[in-house]
Amino acid sequence: MIMAEKLSSALDYYLEQMRFAKNMSLYTIENYAVDLNQFVNYLLEQNVTLLSEVDTRLIREYLRVLASFGYAKSSVSRKLSAIKNWFLFLVDKKLVEKDPAKNVKGPRLPARLPRALSVEEVTRLIEKGSAESTTPLRDRAVLELLYGCGLRIGELAILHWEDIDLVERWLRVRGKGDKERMVPVGRMAKEAVQVWQDTFSEPNNFIFPGENGDHLTVRTVGRIVERAAQRVGLFGVTPHMLRHSFATHMLEGGASIRVMQELLGHESLLTTQRYLTVTAEHLKQSYIDAFPRTRGDD
Numbered sequence: 001m002i003m004a005e006k007l008s009s010a011l012d013y014y015l016e017q018m019r020f021a022k023n024m025s026l027y028t029i030e031n032y033a034v035d036l037n038q039f040v041n042y043l044l045e046q047n048v049t050l051l052s053e054v055d056t057r058l059i060r061e062y063l064r065v066l067a068s069f070g071y072a073k074s075s076v077s078r079k080l081s082a083i084k085n086w087f088l089f090l091v092d093k094k095l096v097e098k099d100p101a102k103n104v105k106g107p108r109l110p111a112r113l114p115r116a117l118s119v120e121e122v123t124r125l126i127e128k129g130s131a132e133s134t135t136p137l138r139d140r141a142v143l144e145l146l147y148g149c150g151l152r153i154g155e156l157a158i159l160h161w162e163d164i165d166l167v168e169r170w171l172r173v174r175g176k177g178d179k180e181r182m183v184p185v186g187r188m189a190k191e192a193v194q195v196w197q198d199t200f201s202e203p204n205n206f207i208f209p210g211e212n213g214d215h216l217t218v219r220t221v222g223r224i225v226e227r228a229a230q231r232v233g234l235f236g237v238t239p240h241m242l243r244h245s246f247a248t249h250m251l252e253g254g255a256s257i258r259v260m261q262e263l264l265g266h267e268s269l270l271t272t273q274r275y276l277t278v279t280a281e282h283l284k285q286s287y288i289d290a291f292p293r294t295r296g297d298d
Contacts, residue, residue: 025154116248129228141196148189150246175265
């Protein structure tokens, strides 16, 4: 074990250990690296170079600086979470004696409901948004799987051809903590993936290969979704919104909360139940639209 005291080497050591952690997705590690490098650069600007020099006051001041630069509360909260996890690791490895982030509280976040696209918006995004891409077949398959199977962005990026059975229409998904689940593949998603597969002149292990024989990065997948949405006049759309939309549309169609828990790969049913609030609003609006005594009809 290295007894690193310099901030830069301590951060490098932490990120290196994260890459060996089975329950850490590449997407999470990349975000931690960005957030923690930003924090370390701030400390260096304050002439703080050693771990022992980092205290609670410095961390709180950093959060105030982020807020003054216009960072959203959710972004500040995420960055603080990365800092807290880093120092928990450093304490565990005995690289610092005390945790300066332990008593630092982040900004209070408002309760937010997941935003879901309408069925019409999803259809437009997938069919028209992908058609105008320079790689339409790949992008169509990406979008169909993200929405049609309710996948997380990191789950889609690492899919292998051996994970999908196009005959029986099942997809094996490796989720958080390396836990696997089986998800049905709808007809539209199956056809899109089949067409995409037929374009390969040589076999590749990954359904969506990137550079140097690796898979697409999560950032590339994010850009595919963002650009497809923008082509049809939808802005601020993320891959996770397609997952939200999948869950919302399934529940509105009558799927049980337990089934959705399995399909989404949620460990806790409480995580899945947040979608019930969204569908309750849909139910209320449907009632208002359909029931005569809510419309003032005689």
